Amino acid sequence: MPPRPLRLASRRWRRPRGPLGGGATGRVGSGLTASVPVAPAAPLAAIDCGTNSIRLLVAQPVVGADGTAGPSRTLSRLMRITRLGQGVDGGGRLAPEAIERTIAVLREYRAEMDRLGVPEGRVRITATSAARDAANRDELLGPAEAVVGARPELLTGDEEGRLSYLGATAELDPADGPFLVVDLGGGSTEFAVGGPDGFAVARSVDIGCVRMTERYFTADPPAPEELHAAITVSTEHINDVVREVPLVLAAKQVIGLAGTVSTVAAVELGLAAYDRDAVHHFTLTRAAVEDVFRTLATESRADRIHNPGLEDARADVIVGGCCVLVAVFRVLGLDELLVSESDILDGLVASQIGDASGPARPGEASGA
Incomplete structure (x- = not known):
């Protein structure tokens, strides 16, 4: 699917709206029986x-x-x-x-x-x-x-991917798998895929929001050739993952983690303040990702910060992260992914107590 022309209108003029498709959050039940x-x-x-x-x-x-x-x-x-x-x-x-x-x-x-x-x-x-x-x-x-x-x-990187997979999938119904977890970080992105018995394999590649920004962007907003370079390199790395681990293409559900993914979801939702319940298990479509990317990529940082859902401290690296996310959707041929706020932290907690029954319950946290 060829990319649409860049659109210059800022998303900050849009009114906040609910999740795409009319659902509240699209949560998936764990199907587990809690202990007394x-x-x-x-x-x-x-x-x-x-x-x-x-x-x-x-x-x-x-x-x-x-x-x-x-x-x-x-x-x-x-x-x-x-x-x-x-x-x-x-x-x-x-x-x-x-x-x-x-x-x-x-x-x-x-x-x-x-x-x-x-x-x-x-x-x-x-x-x-x-x-x-x-x-x-x-x-x-x-x-x-x-x-x-x-x-x-x-x-x-592979250990990081395994823990992220554990945290992101623990509350999902195994019948909805196999799962592919994409943890898009600042310096690397992990692709962790499961099989019939849970986690199977993970691969880490050196593409992330900070790395792409520092390596390829000098203009504000980034020049078209800079965006093209970041997406091209991301595409090459993801193609390498597909060649090494063809199992990633067999996933029935793809889960996206970390700041770039959560931020794109928050911008799409038009959130004036971070809301974990709204972002967690929100379904992010390819059309929404491409749309948010085109908006943020054509704005200077000074304008970009006015988009609801975008933290000021993330405004200078979000476009680099979007380049990776766009490449993930294009290479894997995704129509959508499930955003998860349960991630490596939940995997680390589960690993300490041998608790694979579920991550820490959302909605009870202090801070964001």
Whole structure:
């Protein structure tokens, strides 16, 4: 399907509207029977140090009378954009100011965990693409351990994909699978696919909103040739994934994760403020993705920030992320994908308690 001509009208003049197709959120039930609760266990926490944002989930496992774990209850879910991956694609090192921003947020998260009573040994913290690529990663990992009380785990891309798959699919009905989970981050994108018995394989490629922006964009708004270059490179990487893992084409349902996907959904919905319930399990169509992309790509950053649903701190990298997302839809021939706000954090929580029955329940979080 050839791309439509660029449209110059800003989406900020549109009135907020509901999900496409008239549904409220298109949620999918888990089909699981919850255990009869006896008493909540001690809370636990997961922190993901990504290329663009640092996120925290504090959850309280609920244990049933039979000793099995039910879906965890969310106590806090926070996100801060620190741009940890600033300059890593070009220089191969974490910038001192980016490390400082990240450590400052980790101090905030440590205080939140203390407030909620997360005990020692109940925290799992991971570092992903930016830390993987940086020669000076220990300048982050050491101070982070001192603040949080746990050594950050440097995940491979495939490990990151597996955890994202676990978090994104735990509350879905297996009968709707097999699933393909696309985790579009700041420095990399993970493609994790399942089979009849759950997770099967994951592949990570170095395309993300920060990486595409820093590598290809110099003009504001990006020049057509810059957009073309970012989409072309993204397309080549995704084609490599398809060749290596043909199973991705067999997925019955595709789930999209992370900031770019959630932001495109929020802009399409016209959300004046972030609403997890509206974004989670919203069906994002190809037409909507192409439309939002054309709008944001033709606006300067100063104009782009007026679009409802777009955070100011994400405005400079969202077009780079859209280039990757557009390529995902085009290469895989997708008509739609399911947006999920359950992701690697939920997978990290589940991995700590062996709870694959469901991610932390949405709608009970503080923060966004």
